[in-house]
Amino acid sequence: MNIGIGLPIGDPPVLLDWAQRADAGPFSTLGLLDRLVYHNPEPLVALAVLAGATSRIRVQTEVLLAPLREPALLAKQAATLDQMTGGRLTLGLGIGGRHDDHLVAGVDMHTRGRRLDEQMAVMRRIWSGKPFSQDAGPIGPAPAHPGGPAILFGGFHPTALERVARWGDGFLAAAPPTWAGDLFDTVRTFWKQYDRRGHPRIVAQVNLALGPQPVIDDARANMHAYYAFTGMADQMVTTMLTTPAQVRETITAFTDLGADEVMFYCYGLDPSQVDRLSEAL
Template sequence: MQFGLGLPISSPALLPEWARAAEDCGFDSLALLDRLAFDNPEPLTALAVLAGATSRIRLQTEVLLGPLRATALLAKQVATLHRMSGGRFVLGIGVGGRADDHDAAGVPLSARGRVLDRQLPELRQIWRGEPYRGAVIGPRPLTPPEILIGGFAPAALRRVALFADGFLCAAPLSWAGGLVQTVRDQWASAGRAGRPRLVCQINVAAGPAAAVARARTAVAGYYAFTGRPGWGAPLTDPAEIADTVAAYREFGADELVLYCYGDDPGQVPALARLVC
């Protein structure tokens, strides 16, 4: 099982330090979430900066809100980042569920699934160098960029077999099994070889008490819209983190991304000692 590091969003200027530390400590990927109506760095822009600060580690969005972006421009941005990073970019994409993000982008929330269903084959079309609305849009990516789809709804799960290379599962293990089995069943029914790549996520915090407290506050603020106190609270006990990692390994995850909401880069080596 590989390990990714989900980057904090509160201090963008620190992210190159996080990226270099993650690469030095042996993490396999860096991930950034996407929101529009929130105080977070735009992930494609931020990951482009981090591509220049690193040389080996993969860079992935988890998940980019595709319907908020124009398809042709998104294809160009992804292809550019893929080429300039030496093929290290992975597009994790989904629809999102926040009305404020969609209102700010002028995209009806009710249309987001239909928009993504159009976008995904069109992205592949553009990357193959085929004309899109009468124009060829470059640059061509080095190879077809890997696409991971995240979500929980049946429509989101269906998209994995139709359009993607893998599934981003942000659900807790207690109810992830049914989602993953549905994805694998649909993959087989579609006649696709092998199985979809499975990338899972957990929220964590490590280090001094002050750093852990900041992480708890940041997570609570990010998930406040759910109205569920404690939703998404990070794992902080090293033994509990180690046990959870072992459970995901047994579950069959290809990659586990540890999301850090606290901004202290000192967490990176502390987490690496637990997993890498």
Template sequence: MTIGIGLPIGDVPGLLTWARRADAGPFRTLGLLDRLAYGNPEPLVALAAIAGATHRVRVQTEVLLAPLRQTALLAKQAATLDVVSGGRFTLGLGVGAREDDYHLAGQDFRRRGRRLDEQMVELARWWSQGPVGPEARPEVLFGAFRRPALERVARFGDGFLGAAPPRYLGTLFRTVETLWSEAGRSGRPWLVAQGNVALGPDRVLGEARDAVAGYYGDGHDPALLDTPARIRDFIRTCEGLGADEVMLYCWANDPDQVDRLADLVG
């Protein structure tokens, strides 16, 4: 099993520092979330810069809200990023759950699932035509929770991003594997678990708690893994559930967390 880092969205100029440190460490992947009506960096632009500043580590959207975007342009952007990164790009896709993103993009929030299904057919067509070259088709993962959305993994993707607590993650993983087998897919899907972490002095923990609360808003209480013991236990649990990779999402801006996490998982 491999470990990745989810990059903080609160310090855009510091992302390359995070990326270079992670590239020198034991981490496989760097992830970046996507919103439109929020103060986060645009992930495809940011990950292109990160890919240029690194040599080994993969770059991944987790998850890109595809229905907000024009499909042909998304196909070309994703293929370009995959090529310029030397095949290190993973396109993690989802639909999101916030209406304000769709309102700002002029898209119908209620049709977001159907639109993504339509987009996947178009993306496959665009990639087969080689929008930037014959080998330009990025790895595709889907983040989802409900069965109709989980079916996209077997229909269109290479794996699954599970941003859910471990008590639900095992069921999601097994459902994805079953749907994959029923679809007649060979091999197995790549299974990714995600947890929110903060590791460091009190100021780092406080900053992370404030950032998580500000992002998820009222009515949501995502667990924040804020001690080495809790992070290790989370990683072990996800490994036992069959995860191929665990993404540790950081919310505080202190890049020294990369080194602390490297020591913890190394």
């Protein structure tokens, strides 16, 4: 089982400390959330800085709200980051659920799923090295891997789960083990229906705060503010893991479900949580 760390978003400069601690530890991936109308750092820019400050750990968007972006430029940005990190980029994509994000981007929220499918067709073509159109040539640079960086999709609706098999390499599941198994099974069923080789990569996402009570309180407050728009923030905060025993139990549960990686998302700013998580493992 690979273990990754989802980075807090409240203080971008401190993320260098987080990244370097994680790179020196047993962790596989650094993840970063995406919103537009919020004080979070833009994930591709931030992850580029963190990749330059590390040597081996992967960087991953979880999830980048692709419909808010123009696909040709997004494809170029992703290919650049993938190539310059030696293939360490994983592009986690989703459609988002905030009206204000889509409003300021000038994107119709009701067609964002269809837009993502159209974007994937464009980006896959660009990453293949083919001309963009009859009137425009290829858009480089070439990504580190033929066909583009690894693509994961997040979501819960069957359309989102089917998108994993149509366009992606794997699934990002922001769900507890108690009901993530059904999502995993649905993704695997679509994978077989599309006659895809091998197996979809399954990545679970869990919220975490490790440390003294002020660290936990800080994490809960930050997570509540981030998800306030859902109307379910109170319920979501109660699921946050706060003990090493819960960490180990969760890893075991997702291992039993066949997940490939667990991303522990930290909303508290204290970078010592990296060391505490390492000890908990």
